[in-house]
Amino acid sequence: MNIRKNVVILVGGVGGAKMAVGLANILPPDALTVIVNTADDFEHLGLHISPDVDTLMYSLSGLVNPSTGWGLEGDTFQAMEQIRKYGGPDWFNLGDCDLGTHLVRTHLLNRGLTLTEITQYLCSRLGIKQHLLPMTNDQVKTILDTDQGELGFQEYFVRERWLPAVHGIRFEGSSTAAPSPEAALALETASLIILGTSNPFLSIDPIISIQGISERILKATVPRIAISPVIAGKAIKGPTVKLMTELGVEPSPVGVAEHYQNLLDGFILDKQDAALCDKVEGLGLRTAAFQTYMASLADKITLARQIINWVEDSFG
Amino acid sequence: MNIRKNVVILVGGVGGAKMAVGLANILPPDALTVIVNTADDFEHLGLHISPDVDTLMYSLSGLVNPSTGWGLEGDTFQAMEQIRKYGGPDWFNLGDCDLGTHLVRTHLLNRGLTLTEITQYLCSRLGIKQHLLPMTNDQVKTILDTDQGELGFQEYFVRERWLPAVHGIRFEGSSTAAPSPEAALALETASLIILGTSNPFLSIDPIISIQGISERILKATVPRIAISPVIAGKAIKGPTVKLMTELGVEPSPVGVAEHYQNLLDGFILDKQDAALCDKVEGLGLRTAAFQTYMASLADKITLARQIINWVEDSFG
Numbered sequence: 001m002n003i004r005k006n007v008v009i010l011v012g013g014v015g016g017a018k019m020a021v022g023l024a025n026i027l028p029p030d031a032l033t034v035i036v037n038t039a040d041d042f043e044h045l046g047l048h049i050s051p052d053v054d055t056l057m058y059s060l061s062g063l064v065n066p067s068t069g070w071g072l073e074g075d076t077f078q079a080m081e082q083i084r085k086y087g088g089p090d091w092f093n094l095g096d097c098d099l100g101t102h103l104v105r106t107h108l109l110n111r112g113l114t115l116t117e118i119t120q121y122l123c124s125r126l127g128i129k130q131h132l133l134p135m136t137n138d139q140v141k142t143i144l145d146t147d148q149g150e151l152g153f154q155e156y157f158v159r160e161r162w163l164p165a166v167h168g169i170r171f172e173g174s175s176t177a178a179p180s181p182e183a184a185l186a187l188e189t190a191s192l193i194i195l196g197t198s199n200p201f202l203s204i205d206p207i208i209s210i211q212g213i214s215e216r217i218l219k220a221t222v223p224r225i226a227i228s229p230v231i232a233g234k235a236i237k238g239p240t241v242k243l244m245t246e247l248g249v250e251p252s253p254v255g256v257a258e259h260y261q262n263l264l265d266g267f268i269l270d271k272q273d274a275a276l277c278d279k280v281e282g283l284g285l286r287t288a289a290f291q292t293y294m295a296s297l298a299d300k301i302t303l304a305r306q307i308i309n310w311v312e313d314s315f316g
Numbered sequence: 317m318n319i320r321k322n323v324v325i326l327v328g329g330v331g332g333a334k335m336a337v338g339l340a341n342i343l344p345p346d347a348l349t350v351i352v353n354t355a356d357d358f359e360h361l362g363l364h365i366s367p368d369v370d371t372l373m374y375s376l377s378g379l380v381n382p383s384t385g386w387g388l389e390g391d392t393f394q395a396m397e398q399i400r401k402y403g404g405p406d407w408f409n410l411g412d413c414d415l416g417t418h419l420v421r422t423h424l425l426n427r428g429l430t431l432t433e434i435t436q437y438l439c440s441r442l443g444i445k446q447h448l449l450p451m452t453n454d455q456v457k458t459i460l461d462t463d464q465g466e467l468g469f470q471e472y473f474v475r476e477r478w479l480p481a482v483h484g485i486r487f488e489g490s491s492t493a494a495p496s497p498e499a500a501l502a503l504e505t506a507s508l509i510i511l512g513t514s515n516p517f518l519s520i521d522p523i524i525s526i527q528g529i530s531e532r533i534l535k536a537t538v539p540r541i542a543i544s545p546v547i548a549g550k551a552i553k554g555p556t557v558k559l560m561t562e563l564g565v566e567p568s569p570v571g572v573a574e575h576y577q578n579l580l581d582g583f584i585l586d587k588q589d590a591a592l593c594d595k596v597e598g599l600g601l602r603t604a605a606f607q608t609y610m611a612s613l614a615d616k617i618t619l620a621r622q623i624i625n626w627v628e629d630s631f632g
Contacts, residue, residue, distance in 0.1 A: 045419040079395065099415060100398025
């Protein structure tokens with residue numbers, strides 16, 4: 001079987017976007033589906049903001065700000081300056097061009113289009129040929145139980161800069177949310193399912209908290225793999241390790257593999273963690289160790305190629 | 317009686333803003349109340365836009381773009397560029413800084429504040445000391461009956477560039493709208509009421525279409541005057557003359573004076589129209605003729621001073 005035929009990757013924001021870009025560079029556009037977390041979406045200043053969808057959209061179109069991994073390259077912040085003059089909420093930085101995206105999305109949502117329809121439309125306008133799919137058209141919201149009380153994702157992540165200690169995470173709405181029909185179909189027809197290098201608790205868990213998604217992954221007969229977002233006890237970016245520690249999960253690739261365990265057939269670690277392969281194999285998973293840190297486009301492409309080749313060799 | 321104590325001027329956008337700026341330069345801040353048309357307000361891309369309120373706010377704060385008379389000086393249009401990339405609606409141009417205003421206003425409206433409260437707050441943040449008051453907190457909408465069917469104000473004015481011929485105008489919601497308490501109180505305690513150099517049909521009529529406003533002007537015992545927005549058969553700007561012709565009203569200061577007649581005690585024409593003073597006086601109004609075209613700040617101040625002096629001399 002051709003595992004390159006319909007590769008489906010689940011992602012959150014910046015980390016997952018890097019892997020998606022790598023895959024986009026080695027697969028035919030029609031053979032890559034990216035299912036993206038929308039539990040970080042929020043209403044801000046009357047706008048519907050989908051941070052992870054935007055990060056993927058800007059990354060796949062090549063418009064992303066390369067120094068941050070999110071936002072648009074060369075964007076300006078005039079509107080924010082004016083909002084600041086009014087003493088308006090300025091904890092979530094909105095670029096002027098980025099505002100154009102939020103305004104059009106909000107406009108189309110108000111007209112009754114689904115987030116999936118809107119994402120497909122915006123992607124087509126930006127020339128993106130891969131399938132970028134929000135995990136659901138329903139509302140799911142990541143709520144963190146912290147030492148400062150309950151916080152929405154953006155409040156925790158952006159406003160409080162992930163400083164509060166987290167005791168628990170829940171995904172409000174996920175028990176009644178359905179995957180978008182497009183995401184469900186992609187999983188059913190997938191030739192390979194990848195859980196991307198995103199935060200397992202904040203980016204991947206909200207996606208698999210939707211039963212219609214996790215069940216389809218559980219039932220899938222094609223290879224299902226994950227790539228560790230933890231390298232040598234550290235996360236490339238963001239609160240992954242801090243969060244794992246606070247939640248009592250071993251902050252290592254092994255902890256990540258255990259967390260996903262029953263959804264997976266294979267697990268990729270960074271070569272710095274190659275010594276942990278045995279432990280992960282003890283969970284019943286096949287493993288490989290590559291350079292998973294992606295600094296350049298070449299790194300992204302190399303890793304994508306290694307992953308695909310390894311799956312072909314190990315599961316073909 | 318001191319007619320300078322509490323001057324109330326009714327205005328629309330750019331034309332009325334010039335007069336308000338002139339008055340603001342010769343009166344103590346607390347002695348000037350500007351009641352502004354909100355029947356051009358509209359929802360666009362999910363934002364509540366109050367074009368006339370903004371024009372007055374930007375004019376009184378000195379932030380206005382001097383070349384257009386509306387919008388913010390030095391504003392950029394990055395968000396619009398992005399909206400255009402998505403094929404979004406671009407007929408209403410939104411500056412990036414200007415968007416900051418719309419976002420904060422919409423945010424505060426969604427939190428339940430009234431347009432008056434929000435306007436007062438935004439004005440205070442911009443250092444405006446005069447009283448700028450929306451005519452109402454209720455929704456009133458200018459609807460034009462044209463040869464292209466019914467059009468909302470912005471569709472007629474901006475999108476269609478006032479090209480369609482107008483057969484009639486109505487102000488949806490005005491029969492149930494109440495003046496804001498602040499606007500009602502200002503009219504009741506006014507020492508002088510001025511109908512500004514704005515379009516009588518599109519800017520002043522929506523204000524006086526609210527019974528609680530027109531009745532207070534009718535009952536007022538203080539001088540009530542208007543300044544003709546028509547000079548030598550032409551409007552400084554916008555569709556005033558075209559509209560008067562289409563509606564069968566004489567496109568001259570006399571036509572304007574007749575239109576307002578029972579609300580007024582005095583009427584100011586441009587000196588180019590001085591020959592028409594007799595005709596206007598035949599309507600029972602006192603008249604004066606000044607240079608009413610305001611190209612510079614000095615022009616605005618001079619006209620404001622002449623008006624106030626004339627009212628003191630004629631009605632004192």
